[in-house]
Each structure stands twice: as C-alpha cells, then as structure tokens.
Amino acid sequence: MAEEQLVTFGLGTEEFGVDIMRVQEIIRIPPITRVPKAPVYVEGVINLRGNVIPVVSLRTRFGMDKVEETDLSRIIVLQVQKKVFGIRVDAVTEVLRLDTAAIEPPPPVALGMDSQFIRGVGKIGERLLILLDLDHIMGGETSHEFSA
Amino acid sequence: MGQDDKKNQGVDLEEFLEFYLLDSQEQIDKLGTGLLQLEKGGSNIGLINDLFRSAHSLKGASGTMGFTPIVALTHAAEDLLDRLRQGKIEVTLTMIDILLDVTDRVKAMLSQVEQRQAINVEYEDLVKAMKDLVSGKLPLEQGAGSQAFANGTEPGEQAGGAEHGGETEIAFDKEDGFVPFDFQLSNAEWKKLGDAQNMGHGIYQVDVALAPNTLMKAVRAVMAVQRVENLGAVVKLLPTVEDLEIGNGDGFFLLVISDEAPEEIMEEILGVSEIAKVMVHAYPATPEDMKAQGEGTMGGKEAAAGAAILEGVLARVSQPEVNVAKENRLVGAPAQATSQGRAQVGGTAPAGNASAQAGNDGGEGNTQVHTIRVDTARMDNLINLVGEMVITRTRLVQVGLDLKSAYKMDPLVSNLIETNVYLGRLMNDLQESVMRLRMVPIGTVFNRFPRLVRDLARKTNKEIDLVLQGEDTELDKTVVEVIGDPLMHLIRNSVDHGIESPEERQAAGKPVVGKITLDAYHEGNHIAILVSDDGAGLPLASIRRKAIERGWIGEREELSDRDIANLIFLPGLSTAEMVTDISGRGVGMDVVKKALNNLGGMIDIDTRQGQGTTFIIRLPLTLAIIQALLVEVGAEIYAVPLSSVLETLLVNRTDIKTVGGLPMVQLRGNTLPLISLQEKFELPAPEVPSEEVFVVVVGLGDKALGLVVDTLRGQQEIVIKSLGDMLNNLPGIAGATILGDGKVTLILDIGSLIQDVLVTRKS
Incomplete structure (x- = not known):
C-alpha cells in the first residue's frame, strides 16, 4: 500500500501537511527583512547560512488574520523545483505516514481558502489534514487575493 | 563517420565530452601560445616537442571521440611538427600562419562540438597545405610521422633506441627476451595456427601498450582488432574486451595470422590513437614449440623490458610456468608506464621516447599548473x-x-x-x-592578445611588439570573464589608430617597431589595467572639431587635453575618416566605456602628441563585493552602491520645494529631484518628522537624483547576493547582502529609481 510521509503543522485551527521530501529544514523565526514592493504574502527575506531566501506568510497567503510570533512559530524551509523558500507557520506538529487511499481530492469550496493551494484532504480518524500544493504557494500569481 | 564510430564502440561518449572539451581547449591554447613563441624565438627543441605533444594529444582525444575533421587537422599538424623537431625542415612564417590557422579552425570545430552541432568547418585546404609543407621539402619521405618512427629515423634524443632493435624481429629464437604469451589456446585454435604455418602464413603475437590514463581501453582494443583484420585474422585477444571494459590492464595481447610484414601490422595498430607502443613477435605454431621457447628464455629476463604492459594484464594468466617468465620480463616496464603521469605519450612514439619526454617535463619545470576544476x-x-x-x-x-x-x-x-x-x-x-x-590571474585574459596583435599588425603592415606585464595580478573570476572584450577593443584601437606605419615612425625618428604594453597591478581595492602604445597620440584637434560640429562643446569653450581626449567616449564620435576594417565596426569607445561602467569600473586617457596614448582602466577586484553606503530609513537599513553616490547633503526640510507635485531641492543652482525612500518603500511615516534630513545624491550617466533618508550609517564592503527567481525584478531593489550581524539588507537599484522618477515627471 502506497503511503506518503508528511510534515504537519498548524495554522489557526486547521492542520496542514507537506510532503516530507520537499522539506529542507525547520527553523525558528530569525530576523526577517521586509522587501518593499514584493507580493503581499512574501513576508520578507531571511539569512539561511549565507543564502538569502524569501519567506511566505501562509496566514497572509490563505487570508487569515495575522498573529503575534510565539515560541512555537517556525519557518519550514522548502525546496520546490530547485527554488528554496520558507513558509511561516504557527507550529510544527509532527511527522506522520498517510495511506494514499486516505487522501481525497480537495472539495470544490475548500475550507474558506482558495482550493488552488490544496492538493487534497487526508483523513486520519477524525483528524482532517489539508495537503498543500506547494507549486502554487510561491509565485504562480493568480488573481485571487483574499482580504483578512 | 563520427556517428558510426560511436555506435560501433557501444560506449556513451557524452559523459566524456565535457572532459574532452576542457582538455582540448587547453591543448589548443597551449598550441597557440607556443606557436607565437616559436615565431619569435626560433626553433627550440623543447618548445617544438611541447607543440608536438599538444597536437598529438589533441589528435588522440579527438580520435577517441570520433571527430574526424579535428583528427585530420591535428594529424597533419603533428606530422609537420614532427619534421620540424627532427630538424628536417625549418620554421617559416608561412608555416606558423598555417599552424595558427589550424588552431583557429580546431577552435571553431570545438565550439561546434560544444554546441552539439555537426562539425562543418572547412579543413581539407589546410591539411593539404601542411602536407605540401611536409612533402615539399622531403619528397622522398612522404607520409606519417609514425613511419618515421618505425623506420628508426627518430633523432638521437629518443631513448632506448637499442632496445627497440629487436621489436620487429621475426624469428623468435633470436630474441633473448621474448617469451610467447600464453593465450590459453584451445586445441582448435592450436590447429588453426599449425595450419597457418603449414600454409606459409606468419603467426604473430602483438603486444600493445596503451598510453597511461587511456579512457576507453576496450574501444582501443576493438579498434586495433578491426584494423589488424584488414591484414589478416585475429585468433585471440587477451584480456577480453569485457575485462578491458572494466578497466583492467594497460595493454593487451593479440594473436594474429597474417601474410603482412610485422612492420605493417605495427603500423596499422599505431594508427589507433592512445596506443603507446606496439611490439610484434613471431609466435610458435605448436604448444611444444611454445614450451621450449618459454623454458629457453627463462634466464634472459630483462632484455625485453621495453614493453610497457602492466601486471594487471598478467594477473589474468593462469599457467604458472610461463607466468614466471612473463612477470620477470616485465619487471622494468611498469614504472615506465606509470611515471608518465599526464604527459601525453605519443601514439606513434615508442614508449622509451615518451618516458624520456616525461622526464623532461619535470626537469624543465614546464608551465604546467597543478589545478583541479571546481564548480x-x-x-x-x-x-x-x-x-x-x-x-x-x-x-x-x-x-x-x-x-x-x-x-x-x-x-x-x-x-x-x-x-x-x-x-x-x-x-x-x-x-x-x-x-x-x-581569484584568477589576469594573464588568462592577456594571453589571447599576442595573437590578436600579431594578426592585426600583419594586416595593417605595421611592426608591433606586444609587451605583457603584471600577468600574475589576480582578480575575481567574474571580472576576468567580462574584461576581455573591452580590452580587445582598446588593443585593436591602439594597433589601428595608435601605432603609426613603419615609414611614419622612421620619419618621426622613432623605432620602427611599435610597442603596445598591457600592464596590470593592484591599487587598493581596485585593479588597474593599462593599455599603452608609443604611437602618435590622439588627434586632439580633430576630436575637438568633431565635437564642435556635433554641438557637444561651444566654439570657444576651453577644455584641457584630457577633457578633449575623454570626448572619444561619447557615442557617435567615431567618424568616417577613423573607420577602418579593424576598429571601425560600428562599436566605438562609448561601448567600451559603457561595458566598463557596468562592471563598476572607470576608464581614463593619458595622451601625448607624438609619444603615445595610455588607457587606464580601474576595476573593482570583484564584482561580487562592492563598496556601499548604508542608510537608515525608519527602522530599515538599505545599501546604496557607492559607485553611484555622488555626494551626501544635510538638508533642512523647509528647503524642499514641491514642483508639479514632486519634491525638489536647489543644489548649486540646479534643481535636484528627490525621492523619499520612506514613501517609496511604504514605510510608516515618523510621528515627529525631523527638521533636517539626509539626501544621498546618486547619479547614473548625466542624470542625478536625491534619496531622502533618515541617517547615514557609513560605508562598508558588501557581498552582493541575489534575491532569487521569486523576487527578481522588484522595482528599486537590485539584490541583497548580509551584514555583520547576520541580518539581510537590501541593495538599492539606482538605475531603476532614476528611471522611475523620469517616468513620473513626464506623466
């Protein structure tokens, strides 16, 4: 039975998952430099061991309210199509395996956010895990801008 | 045939292609430089040997890859150089011209190879020209250099001539050292040999030693077998192709039945590239003969030590009796084969000779640099x-x-x-x-100019000496890669316009031979590159006239010589009377200046009537590190490239006027448009605006702009980093850098900021 290994994280009340193979590392929030004129969801750039990489605020990307940084806040550094960038999340929860059979296509009207970022929904018992489509998180600019 | 070859060999050549290209380009550069030295310094045997080796390894490598045109060219060049080193012909200017032409063609071919195109560069004419040179003087001794070797016409420097004497000996009982190799023949195969002998055919054992570091041994063996089969039948090949493929052994043995003379067989195999040495011996036709011979020669061990065949081959021989003899006979050989290192062993040169050359390499301390290539x-x-x-x-x-x-x-x-x-x-x-x-030495750029100057000088019928200085001066790779073209332009210019014709020079009482000097040295954080000639100097009067005609300067305007000279960097000054085949190709000095400016460099001229002109280029040591002025706006820090900063001002807010909705300030009688970075970058406005603000005046070309900032933090060296694909092309931001505290700071893109203001102004 095919299965996927996922890194899961929390954002507000939802739980999300990303393919572990795309995750380069998970870091605490370093100083972030704002980049003027960048897309709104780009929170800024950080110094990752001498490399400058952009950080996307997933809250902004998904039209959620901003929250204060907490002790649990993290940046998940991802590598997608050779591009390295970080996504800022409220907390990283766990690493788990999920049967591909337990993954359903995204509902047409997805959980209050644009379905273009969603690859599917995973079910683990009662838990619902939103699987992110990383190719669209950064770039692939579309007209859907959500206001908070 | 290139394609067919690849198929035949059944080896994927693609993976070797990069290696081949790098190596070949190196060799061709060596050839080019060497030829120019040869032209200057007459025939020096060491130099000619180097050239021969370069041509040879090019030929070998190209043969392996199946690039026939390159092989044809380099083979002919090799022949020519071989004659030269044997002292049979003299170096002539025509010869150098032809050989230089060969390097050009091969370069063109290599670049086609690099682009994965078919080679379609013309080459037969050059091959013919070289053949004419070879045969013209020596009509009786036509043909390849390999023949010369086989016939023992190699000059005395060839080591171990005596040892080669027995190589082609046919009757094995006369050879002390030769021990028939045990091919582990089956009865059927022995029978075949016996039959062949009865029918009067010759049976030969052919020992083939490959050049050290041969890449595709199996391919070589297959090629050798194919060639020999033109002359007879190959009964057996050891080690097997499979063993050779996994890289075992530095040579192989062939058992051949043929009517041809041993020399012919040897010749045929030597046609395969990367073959270091071939020995042909008569082989016993029956197992009994073989045994007798094996025992008979157990004592005479060293005599055949010339065979450069490694133990790797021998380890595969299982019959102990002969094995002992084999190992003994090869004791002296391995060292020879391995000691040669990178020195290319001539495919046509006997191994003894090659090792002697390798020795020379070490001794003369040739300009071989020990390097590795790193991404x-x-x-x-x-x-x-x-x-x-x-x-x-x-x-x-x-x-x-x-x-x-x-x-x-x-x-x-x-x-x-x-x-x-x-x-x-x-x-x-x-x-x-x-x-x-x-950091790489600038010599890598300089080295391509002697050829350029030589060719240009001959084209313009001038005599010019190019002097290179400071070639060891190091600068960043990024700069080295881009500095070549502007320099080339300046040198063309010096040859064409700077240096006078020999007659003019004589009349002016100057040495007939003009001199162009290329010099480089460090100057603080910059590198200075000088291109100077001892020619006539810039025609300042006519430059001034042209500038007045174009309305750049007033009729009565007083300008220093230097200012006038600098006018040549304005676009459109190149006039019809200055245009020639060489330097007037629609790209003028303005292009040079622009290219240098793009590198953060500057160019200046020092010209003296009748004495010459010097162009002085100053470049940052690296393009990756720049000087920047750090400024604070609100809580954010930005870096302004210092090369575009003209000055900084402290301005009282009341002095800032608004003209047409845009802030301006008076600066020495001119109005200077301002941009507030705080507004531009959408920063929160300070609650209590300060009375005074700093203005960083930045300029690009003749356009200036003032950036309004809160504080200046001083000047610092910064390393430019890209923001990556995702944040590319943001207006006003050129990149990022990391400051000492580890924080990322953005670098302003002055060009786009100025552009912005111009657009706003118009609309």
Whole structure:
C-alpha cells in the first residue's frame, strides 16, 4: 500500500501537511527583512547560512488574520523545483505516514481558502489534514487575493 | 563517420565530452601560445616537442571521440611538427600562419562540438597545405610521422633506441627476451595456427601498450582488432574486451595470422590513437614449440623490458610456468608506464621516447599548473558557509563577554575568551584563503592578445611588439570573464589608430617597431589595467572639431587635453575618416566605456602628441563585493552602491520645494529631484518628522537624483547576493547582502529609481 510521509503543522485551527521530501529544514523565526514592493504574502527575506531566501506568510497567503510570533512559530524551509523558500507557520506538529487511499481530492469550496493551494484532504480518524500544493504557494500569481 | 564510430564502440561518449572539451581547449591554447613563441624565438627543441605533444594529444582525444575533421587537422599538424623537431625542415612564417590557422579552425570545430552541432568547418585546404609543407621539402619521405618512427629515423634524443632493435624481429629464437604469451589456446585454435604455418602464413603475437590514463581501453582494443583484420585474422585477444571494459590492464595481447610484414601490422595498430607502443613477435605454431621457447628464455629476463604492459594484464594468466617468465620480463616496464603521469605519450612514439619526454617535463619545470576544476556554485557555497562562521564567531565573542561580566573571576571564562581570539585568527585566515579561491590571474585574459596583435599588425603592415606585464595580478573570476572584450577593443584601437606605419615612425625618428604594453597591478581595492602604445597620440584637434560640429562643446569653450581626449567616449564620435576594417565596426569607445561602467569600473586617457596614448582602466577586484553606503530609513537599513553616490547633503526640510507635485531641492543652482525612500518603500511615516534630513545624491550617466533618508550609517564592503527567481525584478531593489550581524539588507537599484522618477515627471 502506497503511503506518503508528511510534515504537519498548524495554522489557526486547521492542520496542514507537506510532503516530507520537499522539506529542507525547520527553523525558528530569525530576523526577517521586509522587501518593499514584493507580493503581499512574501513576508520578507531571511539569512539561511549565507543564502538569502524569501519567506511566505501562509496566514497572509490563505487570508487569515495575522498573529503575534510565539515560541512555537517556525519557518519550514522548502525546496520546490530547485527554488528554496520558507513558509511561516504557527507550529510544527509532527511527522506522520498517510495511506494514499486516505487522501481525497480537495472539495470544490475548500475550507474558506482558495482550493488552488490544496492538493487534497487526508483523513486520519477524525483528524482532517489539508495537503498543500506547494507549486502554487510561491509565485504562480493568480488573481485571487483574499482580504483578512 | 563520427556517428558510426560511436555506435560501433557501444560506449556513451557524452559523459566524456565535457572532459574532452576542457582538455582540448587547453591543448589548443597551449598550441597557440607556443606557436607565437616559436615565431619569435626560433626553433627550440623543447618548445617544438611541447607543440608536438599538444597536437598529438589533441589528435588522440579527438580520435577517441570520433571527430574526424579535428583528427585530420591535428594529424597533419603533428606530422609537420614532427619534421620540424627532427630538424628536417625549418620554421617559416608561412608555416606558423598555417599552424595558427589550424588552431583557429580546431577552435571553431570545438565550439561546434560544444554546441552539439555537426562539425562543418572547412579543413581539407589546410591539411593539404601542411602536407605540401611536409612533402615539399622531403619528397622522398612522404607520409606519417609514425613511419618515421618505425623506420628508426627518430633523432638521437629518443631513448632506448637499442632496445627497440629487436621489436620487429621475426624469428623468435633470436630474441633473448621474448617469451610467447600464453593465450590459453584451445586445441582448435592450436590447429588453426599449425595450419597457418603449414600454409606459409606468419603467426604473430602483438603486444600493445596503451598510453597511461587511456579512457576507453576496450574501444582501443576493438579498434586495433578491426584494423589488424584488414591484414589478416585475429585468433585471440587477451584480456577480453569485457575485462578491458572494466578497466583492467594497460595493454593487451593479440594473436594474429597474417601474410603482412610485422612492420605493417605495427603500423596499422599505431594508427589507433592512445596506443603507446606496439611490439610484434613471431609466435610458435605448436604448444611444444611454445614450451621450449618459454623454458629457453627463462634466464634472459630483462632484455625485453621495453614493453610497457602492466601486471594487471598478467594477473589474468593462469599457467604458472610461463607466468614466471612473463612477470620477470616485465619487471622494468611498469614504472615506465606509470611515471608518465599526464604527459601525453605519443601514439606513434615508442614508449622509451615518451618516458624520456616525461622526464623532461619535470626537469624543465614546464608551465604546467597543478589545478583541479571546481564548480563555482560549490565554491560560492563554501564562501557562504565561511561567512556564516565568521558571524557565528562574533556571537560567540559576545557570549564570552557576557559571561565575563557575570562571572568575572572564573578562569574558565578567560579560557573561553582566549580560545575565541585564537578562533578569530583562524577564521580570518580561512576567510582570506576562501576568497582567494575565486581569484584568477589576469594573464588568462592577456594571453589571447599576442595573437590578436600579431594578426592585426600583419594586416595593417605595421611592426608591433606586444609587451605583457603584471600577468600574475589576480582578480575575481567574474571580472576576468567580462574584461576581455573591452580590452580587445582598446588593443585593436591602439594597433589601428595608435601605432603609426613603419615609414611614419622612421620619419618621426622613432623605432620602427611599435610597442603596445598591457600592464596590470593592484591599487587598493581596485585593479588597474593599462593599455599603452608609443604611437602618435590622439588627434586632439580633430576630436575637438568633431565635437564642435556635433554641438557637444561651444566654439570657444576651453577644455584641457584630457577633457578633449575623454570626448572619444561619447557615442557617435567615431567618424568616417577613423573607420577602418579593424576598429571601425560600428562599436566605438562609448561601448567600451559603457561595458566598463557596468562592471563598476572607470576608464581614463593619458595622451601625448607624438609619444603615445595610455588607457587606464580601474576595476573593482570583484564584482561580487562592492563598496556601499548604508542608510537608515525608519527602522530599515538599505545599501546604496557607492559607485553611484555622488555626494551626501544635510538638508533642512523647509528647503524642499514641491514642483508639479514632486519634491525638489536647489543644489548649486540646479534643481535636484528627490525621492523619499520612506514613501517609496511604504514605510510608516515618523510621528515627529525631523527638521533636517539626509539626501544621498546618486547619479547614473548625466542624470542625478536625491534619496531622502533618515541617517547615514557609513560605508562598508558588501557581498552582493541575489534575491532569487521569486523576487527578481522588484522595482528599486537590485539584490541583497548580509551584514555583520547576520541580518539581510537590501541593495538599492539606482538605475531603476532614476528611471522611475523620469517616468513620473513626464506623466
């Protein structure tokens, strides 16, 4: 039975998952430099061991309210199509395996956010895990801008 | 045939292509430089040998890859050089011309190979020209250099001539050292040999030694077998192709039945590239004969030591009796084959000769640089990591100081601090060494100019000496890559317009031979490159006239010589009377200046009537590191490239006027448009605006702009980093850098900011 290994994280009340193979590392929030004129969801750039990489605020990307940084806040550094960038999340929860059979296509009207970022929904018992489509998180600019 | 070859060999050549291209380009550069030396310095046997070797290894490598046109050219060149080194013909100007032409054609071919195109560069004419040169003087001794070797016409420098004497001996009982190789023949095969002998055919054992580091041994063996089969039948090949394919052995043995003379067989096999040596011996036709011979020669061990065949081959021979003899006979050989290192062993040169040459290489201390090639991305990564370590260490220092204030008396703390200091020294050294990795000597750029000057001088019928100085001056790889074209332009210009014709020079009482000097040296954080000629100097009067005609300067305007000279950098000054085939190709000095400006460099002219002109180029040592002015706007810090900063002003807010909705300030009688970075970058406005603000005046070309900032933080060297694909092309931002505290700071793109203001103004 095919299965996927996922890194899961929390954002507000939802739980999300990303393919572990795309995750380069998970870091605490370093100083972030704002980049003027960048897309709104780009929170800024950080110094990752001498490399400058952009950080996307997933809250902004998904039209959620901003929250204060907490002790649990993290940046998940991802590598997608050779591009390295970080996504800022409220907390990283766990690493788990999920049967591909337990993954359903995204509902047409997805959980209050644009379905273009969603690859599917995973079910683990009662838990619902939103699987992110990383190719669209950064770039692939579309007209859907959500206001908070 | 190239394609067919590849198929036949059943080997994927693609993976070797990069290696081949790098190596070939190196060889062709060596050839080019060497030829120019030859032209200047007459025939020096060491130099000619070097040239021969370069041509030879090019031929060998190209043959392996199946690039027939390159093989044809380099083969003919090799023949020519061979004649030359034998002293049979003299160096002539025509010969150098032809050989230089060969290097050009091969370069063109290589670039086609690089682009994975079919080679369609013309070459037969050159091959013919070279053949004519070879045969013209020596009509009786036509043909390839390999024949010359086989016939023993190699000059005395060839080592071990005596040992070769027995190589082609046919009757084995006369050869002390030869022990028939045990091919482990089946009865059927023995029968075949016996039959062949009865029918009067010759049976030969052919020992083939491959050049060291031969890449595709199996391919060589297959090619040799194919060639020999033109002359007879190959009964057996050992080691097998499969064994050779996995890289075993540095040679192979063939058992051949043929009516041809041993010399013919040898000749045929030597046609395959990367074959270092071939020996042909008569082979016993029956097992009994073989045994007799094997035992008979157990004593005479060393005589055949010339065979450069390694133990790797021998390990595969299982019959102990003959094995002993074999190993003995080869005792002297392995060292020879392995000691040659990178020296290319001539496919046509007997191994003895090759090793003698290899010895020379070491002795003369040839300009071989010991280098490895490393991907720049890996190097940049290393540099990044070291930078990060430096930052981490400063944090460590801070921790140490904090501990000290908390636990003053604890000796452990002073221990930590001491260690920190030592670590700091190491880090500095490490950082310096790492930065040096990117530095390359400017000689790599200079070296292509002697050829250029030579060709141009001959075209213009001038006599010019090019003097290179400061070739060891190092600068960043990024700069070296782009500096070539502007320099070439300046040199063309010097040859064409600077240096006078020999007659003019004579009339002016100058040496007939003109001189162009290329010099480079470090000047602080910059490198200065000088291109000077001892020619006539710039025609200042006519430049001035042209400038007046174009309305750039007033009729009565007083200008210094230097100012007038600098007018040539304005676009459109190149006039019909200055245009020639060489330098007037629609790209003028303005292009040179622009190219240099793009590199953050400057160019200046020093010209003296009748004495010559010097162009002085100043470039930053690296393009990756620039000087920047750090400015603060609100809570944010930005870096302004210092090369575009003209001055900084402290301006009272009341002096800022608004003209057409845009802020301006008066600066020495001119209005200077202003941009507030705080507004531009959408920063929150300060609650209490300060009375005075700083204005950084930046300029690009003749356009200037004032950036309104809160504070100046001073000047600093910064390393430019890209923001990556995702944040490319943001207006006003050129890139990012990491400051000493590890924070990312954005670098302003002055060009786009100025552009912005111009557009706003118009609309």
